[in-house]
Amino acid sequence: MKNLITAILLIFLFSCSENEVPENMVDVNNMKRITETLSSDAFMGRQPFTEGEKLTIDFIAGELEKIGFEPPFNGSYFQNVPMYETTSTVSNPVTFNIKGKSLQLNAPDQIAISSPIPQELIELKKSKLVFAGFGIKAPDYEWDDYKGIDMEGKTVVVFVNDPGLYSEDPSFFRGREMTYYGRWTYKYDEAARQGASAILIIHDPIGAGYEFNVPRNSSISSRLFIDDEKNEPKCKVTGWLTDESARMIFGELGYNIDSLREQAVKPEFKPFEIDATFSATITNKIERNTSTNVAGILKGSVNPDEAVVITAHWDHFGIGEKQNGDSIYHGAVDNGTTMAWAFEIGRVAASLRSKPERSIILLFPTAEEQGLTGSEYYTRFPVIPMGKTIACLNNDMMVPRGKMKDVTMIGFGYSSLDSVYGVLAAKQDRYLLPDPNSHTGLFFRSDHFPFFKAGVPSIWAYGCYDSREHGKEWALETWNYFINNVYHRPADNYNPDWDWSGVEEDTKLALNITLWLTKTSNPKPYLKQMK
Ligand SMILES: [Zn+2]
Structure with missing residues (x-):
C-alpha cells in the first residue's frame, strides 16, 4: 500500500515539477579533462599511501574549490583514514583433531586462512568446531543459524552463500540472487559478533561464484583494515576450506556435506558442536598507514543539515606488473570517468539559479579497491549523520560507449529510489534494468554499500547492457571485453576517441535525481528491505 501511495505521489510531483536541468548544461569537455588528467602517467595509478595519492587528493580538492563546494571536515577537504595492513604467514601444517585422530592440512592449498588481528603472533589451540549452517542471523527472515549455541572461543564452519540459492522462492533470501548474508564479509563479521575465535x-564454486584460488590468493596477500578503537570485533583466524578438505573433516565423523547442506536450508536447522578441534599458528606482518577521503559540500538553501551523497572512489592500483609494455594502472574507467560524473553533477548543481534545498556532498573515498575501507570510515565519521543522509548515489566503471537504453540498477529492489529512477529514466526514454548479474553480489562491492548498511537508501546506476545504436548483443560484448581485457589492467587508459554521449546522459539522470532528492517538498526515499 505504502508503495502505491508513493508511486501516485511521485507521478503527481513529477508532472508538476520544473526542476529538471536544461539540456545543454552538462559539459562533456570538462569530464574529458578530469578523466584524462586523473588517469595520466603523472598520477601513477592513484595508489593509497604513495606520491600518487598526494597528487590525486590535491587535484580533487582543487576541483571542489573551483566548483564552489566548501571544505566539510573542520575547514578541510581531507578526512584522514587511519588503516593497518596485515600480511599473514601460516605455520604449516595446521591441525584438526578429530575424535582423537590428527588430520593435517596445508595452507594455502587445502585451507586458506589468515588473521585480521594487528598482532604479530596469533595462536589458536584446540578450538572446538561448531557447524552452523550458513552462519546467518537474519531477523528480517526470522533466521538464526546460531540459535542456542555458545560460540565463545570456538571455530565455526559454515557454507558460502545463503539458503535462497537452493530455493525457487524469490522472497526467501531473495531466491537465487545473493543477499548480503551470503557474502563472506558478513559471515566473518557475524561469527565475530557471536564470540567465535575462528571461522x-x-x-564451492557455484555458491561462491569463483574458484578456490580466489580466497587462496587473498589469504597470502596483504589486507587493509580501519584502525580505530570503535572497530567491530574480529575473529582471530578467518578463511576457507576446500570442498575436499571439508569432506575429509566431516567424513571422519560420519557426516556427508551434501546432506548437511540439505539440512541447513531448512528453517528447523540447529547448529551443533562436532567432535573435533582446530589449531593454527599465524605470524602477521603489520604496517600502519593513513590515507585520505576527499569531500566537499554544497550547503542546502532550506535544510543544510540533510544531504544527498554522491560517491566516486579515487583510488586504483598504482604501478604494478607490466602488461603490453605499460606498468601504470591508470584506472581511467575505474574510476576516472565516474569522478568526472560526480564533479559534473556538483558543478551544475552549484551553478543553478535556484539553489538545491538540501545539501549535496561529493565524496571521493580512498581504498575502495581494498574493501570499501574509505567509505566505511566515512559512514562512521560522516559530515552529516547517516540518519540525515537522504540517499547515496554511487557509480563505478562507467565505460563511455555511446547512449544506452537501459539504466542498470545495482541495488534494485532495496529502496524506493527505484521509483524515482523509474520516472526520471522514462523521461530520457530509458528503462530500468535490475542488475542481470545480481547473484554475484556486485551490490555489496562498491562504495554505496557501507551507506546501505548504515540504513541509507543507496544505488549504483548506469547504462550498461542495451546500446541505442548497436543493440544488446554489442553492449554485452563490449562490456565483457572491458571486464576481461581492460578492467584492473594497465590497459584501462584514457581514450580520446570515446563516445561520451551515454555517460553524459547518465550524468543528467543522476543530476535530476539529485535535484529531486534535495527538494524538501519531495518525500524522502526509504528502504524496502534490509540486506
Ligand atoms: Zn572501482
Missing part, C-alpha cells in the same frame, strides 16, 4: 567457510 572457516566451505568453498
Whole structure:
C-alpha cells in the first residue's frame, strides 16, 4: 500500500515539477579533462599511501574549490583514514583433531586462512568446531543459524552463500540472487559478533561464484583494515576450506556435506558442536598507514543539515606488473570517468539559479579497491549523520560507449529510489534494468554499500547492457571485453576517441535525481528491505 501511495505521489510531483536541468548544461569537455588528467602517467595509478595519492587528493580538492563546494571536515577537504595492513604467514601444517585422530592440512592449498588481528603472533589451540549452517542471523527472515549455541572461543564452519540459492522462492533470501548474508564479509563479521575465535567457510564454486584460488590468493596477500578503537570485533583466524578438505573433516565423523547442506536450508536447522578441534599458528606482518577521503559540500538553501551523497572512489592500483609494455594502472574507467560524473553533477548543481534545498556532498573515498575501507570510515565519521543522509548515489566503471537504453540498477529492489529512477529514466526514454548479474553480489562491492548498511537508501546506476545504436548483443560484448581485457589492467587508459554521449546522459539522470532528492517538498526515499 505504502508503495502505491508513493508511486501516485511521485507521478503527481513529477508532472508538476520544473526542476529538471536544461539540456545543454552538462559539459562533456570538462569530464574529458578530469578523466584524462586523473588517469595520466603523472598520477601513477592513484595508489593509497604513495606520491600518487598526494597528487590525486590535491587535484580533487582543487576541483571542489573551483566548483564552489566548501571544505566539510573542520575547514578541510581531507578526512584522514587511519588503516593497518596485515600480511599473514601460516605455520604449516595446521591441525584438526578429530575424535582423537590428527588430520593435517596445508595452507594455502587445502585451507586458506589468515588473521585480521594487528598482532604479530596469533595462536589458536584446540578450538572446538561448531557447524552452523550458513552462519546467518537474519531477523528480517526470522533466521538464526546460531540459535542456542555458545560460540565463545570456538571455530565455526559454515557454507558460502545463503539458503535462497537452493530455493525457487524469490522472497526467501531473495531466491537465487545473493543477499548480503551470503557474502563472506558478513559471515566473518557475524561469527565475530557471536564470540567465535575462528571461522572457516566451505568453498564451492557455484555458491561462491569463483574458484578456490580466489580466497587462496587473498589469504597470502596483504589486507587493509580501519584502525580505530570503535572497530567491530574480529575473529582471530578467518578463511576457507576446500570442498575436499571439508569432506575429509566431516567424513571422519560420519557426516556427508551434501546432506548437511540439505539440512541447513531448512528453517528447523540447529547448529551443533562436532567432535573435533582446530589449531593454527599465524605470524602477521603489520604496517600502519593513513590515507585520505576527499569531500566537499554544497550547503542546502532550506535544510543544510540533510544531504544527498554522491560517491566516486579515487583510488586504483598504482604501478604494478607490466602488461603490453605499460606498468601504470591508470584506472581511467575505474574510476576516472565516474569522478568526472560526480564533479559534473556538483558543478551544475552549484551553478543553478535556484539553489538545491538540501545539501549535496561529493565524496571521493580512498581504498575502495581494498574493501570499501574509505567509505566505511566515512559512514562512521560522516559530515552529516547517516540518519540525515537522504540517499547515496554511487557509480563505478562507467565505460563511455555511446547512449544506452537501459539504466542498470545495482541495488534494485532495496529502496524506493527505484521509483524515482523509474520516472526520471522514462523521461530520457530509458528503462530500468535490475542488475542481470545480481547473484554475484556486485551490490555489496562498491562504495554505496557501507551507506546501505548504515540504513541509507543507496544505488549504483548506469547504462550498461542495451546500446541505442548497436543493440544488446554489442553492449554485452563490449562490456565483457572491458571486464576481461581492460578492467584492473594497465590497459584501462584514457581514450580520446570515446563516445561520451551515454555517460553524459547518465550524468543528467543522476543530476535530476539529485535535484529531486534535495527538494524538501519531495518525500524522502526509504528502504524496502534490509540486506
Ligand atoms: Zn572501482
